[in-house]
Amino acid sequence: MDKILSGKDGEEKACNYLKSKKYKILEKNYRCLYGEIDIIAKYNNTLVIIEVKYRKSAKFGKGYEAVNYTKQQKIIKTLQYYINEKNVKMPVRFDVISIDDNEITHIENAFGV
Structure with a gap:
């Protein structure tokens, strides 16, 4: 499986995981001139920005690293850019979902501004 397909597979697994935890998926693969956000979701009244790292094996370290x-x-x-474009007015949190050997690790508040 090529890298793009395995990345999409990882993002789909992450979305399914988040939905099972009652997150509402707002955007997948949001892009602008500055970069890409894998998943933008809402949880309670918080905008959650999620970076997904998918690895078939942890041979070269965990994805979140x-x-x-x-x-x-x-x-x-x-x-x-997204906040300005969509006029978002709610708290924001950055999470990382790492899928290594099909094991999901969800790190809430992984980093801040």
Whole structure:
């Protein structure tokens, strides 16, 4: 399976997981000139920005380890664009969902602004 297809598979698994936890999926693969956000969801009255990392094996480390400072800054900049575009007025949280060997790890408040 190529990298794009496995990434889409991981995002679909993440969406199913989030729906089972009562998250409302607002956007998938939101893109703008600054970057991409894998999943934008609403949980209670909070906008949740979710980065998904999917790995068939943890041989090269856990997926969440790849969400480094540079990646976080791109996500934050993309979110700022989204907030302005959609006129969002609610608290925001950044989560990471790492799927390694088909095991889901959901890290809430993984990083902040």
